[in-house]
Amino acid sequence: MLTDRFHRVHDYLRISLTDSCNLRCSYCMPDEHIKCMPHSSLMSAEEIEIMARIFVDHGVRKIRLTGGEPLVRKEAADIIERLSALPVELTITTNAVLADQFLDQFLSAGIRSLNVSLDTLHPETFFALTRRDNWHRIWRNLELMLEKGLRVKLNTVVMKGVNEQELPDFVALTRDLPIHSRFIEFMPFQGNQWEHDRVFPAAQMLALISQKFDFEKLQDAKNDTARKFQVYGHKGTFAIISTMSEPFCAGCNRMRLTADGKMKNCLFSRSEVDLLGALRKGEDIVPLIQYCLDLKEEALGGQLRADYDHIEADKLQNRSMIAIGG
Ligand code: SAM
Ligand code: SF4
Numbered sequence: 001m002l003t004d005r006f007h008r009v010h011d012y013l014r015i016s017l018t019d020s021c022n023l024r025c026s027y028c029m030p031d032e033h034i035k036c037m038p039h040s041s042l043m044s045a046e047e048i049e050i051m052a053r054i055f056v057d058h059g060v061r062k063i064r065l066t067g068g069e070p071l072v073r074k075e076a077a078d079i080i081e082r083l084s085a086l087p088v089e090l091t092i093t094t095n096a097v098l099a100d101q102f103l104d105q106f107l108s109a110g111i112r113s114l115n116v117s118l119d120t121l122h123p124e125t126f127f128a129l130t131r132r133d134n135w136h137r138i139w140r141n142l143e144l145m146l147e148k149g150l151r152v153k154l155n156t157v158v159m160k161g162v163n164e165q166e167l168p169d170f171v172a173l174t175r176d177l178p179i180h181s182r183f184i185e186f187m188p189f190q191g192n193q194w195e196h197d198r199v200f201p202a203a204q205m206l207a208l209i210s211q212k213f214d215f216e217k218l219q220d221a222k223n224d225t226a227r228k229f230q231v232y233g234h235k236g237t238f239a240i241i242s243t244m245s246e247p248f249c250a251g252c253n254r255m256r257l258t259a260d261g262k263m264k265n266c267l268f269s270r271s272e273v274d275l276l277g278a279l280r281k282g283e284d285i286v287p288l289i290q291y292c293l294d295l296k297e298e299a300l301g302g303q304l305r306a307d308y309d310h311i312e313a314d315k316l317q318n319r320s321m322i323a324i325g326g
Contacts, residue, residue: 001059002058002059002289002293003293004265005294006296008250008251008296010254010293011060011062011253012061012062012064012254012255013060013062013063013064013255014063014064014065014066014254014255014256014257014325014326015051015063015064015066015256015257015325016066016068016256016257016258016259016324017048017065017066017067017068017070017073017075017076017259018036018037018042018069018070018073018259019036019067019258019322019323020067020069020072020073021067021068021322022069022072022095022097022098022132022134023069023095023097023130024131024132025117025129026129026192026193027157027159027186027192027193027194028189028192028320028321028322029192029320029321030191030192030320036068037259037323041260042259043257043259043260043261043276044075045075045078045079046082047261047276048079048082048083049079049083050279051257051261051275051276051285052082052083053086054285054286054289055289056086056088058286060088061088061089062088062090063083063090063091064092064093064115065079065080065083065090065091065093066092066325067259067322067325068322068323068325069094069095069098070092071092071094071097071098071099071101072098077105080092080102080105080106080109081109084110084111090111091113091115092115093115093117093155094115094116094117095116095118095134095138096116096117096138096145097137097141099142099144100141100144103145103148106150107148107150111150112150112151113151113152113153114145114150114151114152114153115154115155115182116138116142116152116154117155117157118139118142118155119156119157120135120156120163121173122135122166123135123136125162129162142154142179146178146179151180152179152180153179154170154179154180154181155182155184156181156184157186158183158185158186158200159198160198160199160200161198162198164200164204164205167183167205167209168208168211168212168213170183170238171209171213171215171238172212174234174235174237175231175235175236178236179236180228180236180237180239181236181238182226182238182239182240182241183205183238183239183240183241184241185199185201185202185241185242185245186198186199186200186244187243187244187267187321188311188313188316189318189319189320189321190318190319191320192313192321194311195313196308196311201242201244201245202240202242202245205240206229206240209229209238214231214232215229215230215231215232216229216232218230218237223252223253224251225241225248226239226240226241227240227241227242243300244308245308247299247300249299249300252266254266254267255292255293257275257325258272258319258324258325259325260276261274261275261276261279262275263275263292264292264324265292265295265296265301266296266301267324267326268300268301268302268304269295269303269318270301270317271295273288273289273291273292275289303316303318304316
């Protein structure tokens with residue numbers, strides 16, 4: 001079992017397949033981010049499989065593929081197939097632009113649930129946020145996923161003055177669609193123009209939604225980061241991920257591998273441990289995995305504070321979100 005200094009068992013690994021993307025979400029990808037990692041520094045499909053097996057041998061039970069956009073990676077299909085042979089719950093976070101090309105493979109790989117990111121229900125706002133005109137394509141792919149019986153969690157990053165007024169519209173969608181709409185507080189990363197007053201905190205999200213809907217609290221699973229709710233009579237649910245205003249680090253079971261094979265013990269960790277370099281030298285990476293976990297701080301990578309008004313975003317030592325893997 002992979003355990004840290006605070007007795008938290010880590011059985012969930014997120015693997016980033018690439019730091020490239022077919023969208024340009026301003027909160028994720030800094031303007032100046034033009035140079036992607038060279039292909040030679042990315043973990044190959046085989047290296048991803050080897051590393052994943054090692055983590056699974058040490059207790060990992062869930063693997064999420066992410067990025068950048070995981071489906072733009074040339075070897076995405078190969079990687080999904082390789083990982084589908086492992087005894088884990090395999091899942092993926094995607095912007096869904098290319099999802100129609102992968103639906104059958106998701107099903108044959110045993111993927112039953114996936115996270116789709118969509119921050120707005122308005123195509124014009126989508127274009128302003130992502131600099132790409134893909135809203136209708138994503139929506140069609142979302143419908144295809146539902147038709148295929150996939151469980152869809154819809155991730156929405158909520159930014160004050162941009163899309164917070166749309167929250168009730170997302171909740172309204174859950175009346176007839178069995179989707180799980182999740183509202184994520186805007187988090188600070190390198191170069192993403194984060195300001196504390198652009199965060200729309202969980203309490204205000206709930207207050208806004210309660211002006212239009214009566215809802216109940218649902219039971220959350222042990223390591224859930226999302227607090228789940230359901231409007232009476234709706235097919236789907238909604239949830240809030242309150243990283244900034246009410247962090248949930250005590251139940252954290254997550255580890256991350258960046259596309260270039262560095263292990264991060266937290267989304268906000270300063271430290272990274274180079275597993276790929278060690279693997280390529282033929283070294284045993286298990287002691288390095290444990291070393292990385294031993295460095296894990298109790299909360300928020302030891303860098304952010306729960307009173308997020310005082311965070312100086314430009315002083316954070318971290319990668320941009322797109323280069324970490326969300
Ligand atoms: N490209 C895929 C996608 O967009 O779903 C996967 C990678 S993306 C980095 C993973 C998740 O991180 C997305 O749901 C995205 O909305 C979220 N994310 C990115 N930057 C964020 C930020 N600054 N604050 C909160 N969530 C963020
Ligand atoms: Fe790409 Fe996802 Fe980041 Fe948007 S959030 S830029 S889709 S990686």
